[in-house]
Structures are given as C-alpha cells and as structure tokens.
Amino acid sequence: MSLSESARQLYLTILYGVPVASDADEVLQELLAWGLVVAHPQAVGQYLPLDPRTVATQRRDQALVRVAEAMQRATALPEHVQDLAIAYQHVAPGGAPVRGAVEYVAGLEAINSRISELVATTTTEILTAHPDGPRPAETLALALPRDLDALHRGISMRVLYRTSVRSDGPTSQWALRMTREGARVKTLDQPFVRCILLDRRKAVLEDYTPWTGPGPEPRRVLIVHDEGLVQYVLRAWERDWARGTTWRGEELPAESHLTEVQRAIMRHLATGAGQKAVAEALGMSERSVSAQLAEMRRVLGYESTVQMAYELGRRAALEELT
Structure with missing residues (x-):
C-alpha cells in the first residue's frame, strides 16, 4: 500500500511541530497504520514522528515474510488435494471406477x-x-x-x-x-x-x-x-x-568397464586374431566369445566387431610408437 500525498504532508506537519488539525483524523489514522507516527506519551493530542527509513525497512521485512508464507502455502496446494486428485483420475465421467489409468x-x-x-x-x-x-x-x-x-x-x-x-x-x-x-x-x-x-x-x-x-x-x-x-x-x-x-561424474576410459575376460579378448583382437583364434587361445567356445564381443561393442560404443578390432589394433600400434 502506497502512502497518500495527504499523509505525507501531515507527516511533515508533525515533524515540524505544528499541531494536528481536528479534521485530519482520517489521514492521521493512515500515518498511525503505517507506523510513521506514534501518540505522544505525555501530551494528549500530540504525536511523535519516527524515522521513515526504519519504518519502511520493517514493513518491507514483514511483507517479505508474508510473501514467503504465501509461496509455501501455494507450493503445498497440489499435495493438499492429492487424495482428491487421485480419486478424480480414477473415476470416469459417468462415475464408474477406472482401473489402470x-x-x-x-x-x-x-x-x-x-x-x-x-x-x-x-x-x-x-x-x-x-x-x-x-x-x-x-x-x-x-x-x-x-x-x-x-x-x-x-x-x-x-x-x-x-x-x-x-x-x-x-x-x-x-x-x-x-x-x-x-x-x-x-x-x-x-x-x-x-x-x-x-x-x-x-x-x-x-x-x-x-x-x-x-x-x-x-x-x-x-x-x-x-x-x-x-x-x-x-x-x-x-x-x-x-x-x-x-557415481559423482568422474570420467573414466571406456576400457576400465571391461571384465578381465573381455580385456584378454581385446588384447588378442588388437593383434589381428579372429574370433575362432581368440576362442582357442582363451579356451572358450566361439559362442561365448561372440557374446562377450557383443557386450564389448555396447560398452565401447562400436557398431561392429571389425570396427572395434581395427580401432584396438590402431591404438596398440600407437602405444608401441610412443
């Protein structure tokens, strides 16, 4: 609520010690409501002005508290009627219960x-x-x-x-x-x-x-x-x-997520060995190697085993050169 011009003028009148006119009661009540003046404790009919900055700060703080309380109540509104909302969602327009909405x-x-x-x-x-x-x-x-x-x-x-x-x-x-x-x-x-x-x-x-x-x-x-x-x-x-x-976001190389068996397969693939040779070298069936390769492609992000074998071989060659 803003302060009226009449209230502003009356505040200045009180501030400079001029007696309040008898017909200014309505405007005086506005100043009292704002807290800009208080009744004089010793002189009946006289009033004391207060610091407008202090009064405005207090009113601002009170308003902010009311706003925060209103926002809290508004946030809780959906939860307040949640039981009714659930009932509404589960009932058809004709009144019959709807199961599995x-x-x-x-x-x-x-x-x-x-x-x-x-x-x-x-x-x-x-x-x-x-x-x-x-x-x-x-x-x-x-x-x-x-x-x-x-x-x-x-x-x-x-x-x-x-x-x-x-x-x-x-x-x-x-x-x-x-x-x-x-x-x-x-x-x-x-x-x-x-x-x-x-x-x-x-x-x-x-x-x-x-x-x-x-x-x-x-x-x-x-x-x-x-x-x-x-x-x-x-x-x-x-x-x-x-x-x-x-996990808190630490970025790790994809290879760190492979099992020991998968790392062994990766090492053999890097040498150019085929799926049958890898199975024989590791004492596994070709079907098991195939299943492991599918999982490795998913983890490492390759579309095909050929692409994965080529990239692993390229990495191994680079590591030897460095």
Missing part, C-alpha cells in the same frame, strides 16, 4: 512436453533409470535446466545409468553438476528397465506394444497413474538402485 504419448516433442508438465507438478521426489548408455549431449543440455529447477525446489532426485556412461564426457559433466546440486547418481552394469517415477504416484514407461500407425514408429511412452502398477515399478527400481555403484 494410463496415458499414451507419442513423439519426442510431445513426450518431453508432457514430462516437463509432470516434473513441474512434482513436489517431493523424482527417480529415473536410463539403461541404454549415454544420452545425446543435446538431450542432456535440454534436461539440465529442468533437473536443476526441480532440485532448487527442494525435490530429491536419484538417477540410475548404465556403467558405460562413465566414459562419456557430456554425461560425466551432467552428473558432476547434478551431484554438486544435491542429486544422487549410480551406475549399474546389469540390464534394467527405463522409467521415471514422480512422487511415487506416477510412472513413465516405454510403450513396447506393436506399432500399427502410419509411417515410421515414433518414440512412445506410457504414463501410468494406477498406484498399484506404480508401486510395482518402484520396487523394481529400488532393487536396481541397491545394486548400483555411486
């Missing part, structure tokens, strides 16, 4: 937009799992502001990645920034399911139903609102999280 969202842009909406209404916790290795740098760049905003709103965040991301520069930078801001990140060298869990009440899952629409298959997700299904996904996520290893 699910949204179907297709297309990367639509998916990102819907997830952003869900994250914006999340109040306590976000849990995610990314099983397919490093995400593209541009995807991480788009996700970072949204993720940081959630952390700054006091939302706890736990993220699970495949171990191979530890050798990816953009993902390492993302993890380093996020863990500094309070997020927790783990990696797991075992298969797990991609998902996002929001406040333990909603889950975003991949849609693996056969694609029957026109044109190429778009990226598709299911947004599950049924709490029973969400709890099922949550239990699987917690199991995988418990198996993971804490």
Whole structure:
C-alpha cells in the first residue's frame, strides 16, 4: 500500500511541530497504520514522528515474510488435494471406477512436453533409470535446466545409468553438476528397465506394444497413474538402485568397464586374431566369445566387431610408437 500525498504532508506537519488539525483524523489514522507516527506519551493530542527509513525497512521485512508464507502455502496446494486428485483420475465421467489409468504419448516433442508438465507438478521426489548408455549431449543440455529447477525446489532426485556412461564426457559433466546440486547418481552394469517415477504416484514407461500407425514408429511412452502398477515399478527400481555403484561424474576410459575376460579378448583382437583364434587361445567356445564381443561393442560404443578390432589394433600400434 502506497502512502497518500495527504499523509505525507501531515507527516511533515508533525515533524515540524505544528499541531494536528481536528479534521485530519482520517489521514492521521493512515500515518498511525503505517507506523510513521506514534501518540505522544505525555501530551494528549500530540504525536511523535519516527524515522521513515526504519519504518519502511520493517514493513518491507514483514511483507517479505508474508510473501514467503504465501509461496509455501501455494507450493503445498497440489499435495493438499492429492487424495482428491487421485480419486478424480480414477473415476470416469459417468462415475464408474477406472482401473489402470494410463496415458499414451507419442513423439519426442510431445513426450518431453508432457514430462516437463509432470516434473513441474512434482513436489517431493523424482527417480529415473536410463539403461541404454549415454544420452545425446543435446538431450542432456535440454534436461539440465529442468533437473536443476526441480532440485532448487527442494525435490530429491536419484538417477540410475548404465556403467558405460562413465566414459562419456557430456554425461560425466551432467552428473558432476547434478551431484554438486544435491542429486544422487549410480551406475549399474546389469540390464534394467527405463522409467521415471514422480512422487511415487506416477510412472513413465516405454510403450513396447506393436506399432500399427502410419509411417515410421515414433518414440512412445506410457504414463501410468494406477498406484498399484506404480508401486510395482518402484520396487523394481529400488532393487536396481541397491545394486548400483555411486557415481559423482568422474570420467573414466571406456576400457576400465571391461571384465578381465573381455580385456584378454581385446588384447588378442588388437593383434589381428579372429574370433575362432581368440576362442582357442582363451579356451572358450566361439559362442561365448561372440557374446562377450557383443557386450564389448555396447560398452565401447562400436557398431561392429571389425570396427572395434581395427580401432584396438590402431591404438596398440600407437602405444608401441610412443
């Protein structure tokens, strides 16, 4: 509330010791409400002026406290009616209960937009799992502001990645920034399911139903609102999280994630040995070597065994020259 011009003039009148006119009661009440003047303790009908800077500072601080309290109440509003929202989501327009409420969202842009909406209404916790290795740098760049905003709103965040991301520069930078801001990140060298869990009440899952629409298959997700299904996904996520290893963004060479057997295969490949020769040298079946090679390609990021063998041989030659 701003101070009226009449109140300003009356304040100056009191400041210079001029008696207050009998018809100035309304304006005087404005000054009293502001706290710019107080009744004289010894002289009836007289008033003492106070320092406007001190009064304004006190009013500002009081206003900021009220604003902070209002923001806190506003933030808690979605949680306050969460039980009613759940009931609404699970009842059809005709009044019949809907079991297994699910949204179907297709297309990367639509998916990102819907997830952003869900994250914006999340109040306590976000849990995610990314099983397919490093995400593209541009995807991480788009996700970072949204993720940081959630952390700054006091939302706890736990993220699970495949171990191979530890050798990816953009993902390492993302993890380093996020863990500094309070997020927790783990990696797991075992298969797990991609998902996002929001406040333990909603889950975003991949849609693996056969694609029957026109044109190429778009990226598709299911947004599950049924709490029973969400709890099922949550239990699987917690199991995988418990198996993971804490990561704070340290970037490691991809080769450090290989097993001893895989390193031995890598050394033989670097010499130009074929798959059959590697199997004989290590006392393994060709099928076992083939399975190990598939895993090595995934970890090291190669499209084919030929490409991987060539690159490993090139590295070995360079190391000999240096």
